[in-house]
Amino acid sequence: MLARYGLADCSMTIIPPSWGVTVICEAGRSHFLNIDHASKLSAALLRIKEIDLGARVARAVEAAARRARPQE
Secondary structure, rough: OHHHHHOOOOOOEEEEOOOOOEEEHHHEEEEEEEHHHHHHHHHHHHOOOOOOHHHHHHHHHHHHHHHHHOOO
């Protein structure tokens, strides 16, 4: 599952900047997933019962979505 997103060898440090989710991998390599892709990854992880990791990604997606909303 994670290989489809280029995250097979990642330690899964998840950071929610605005507009998406950054996953920090080994050797200082990182992957950026936009909100849509990160949301799909979360749903896929939850579907295969990777509850903890799916929930971590979902929380990062929620935080990124909050930051992406225009401030009023």
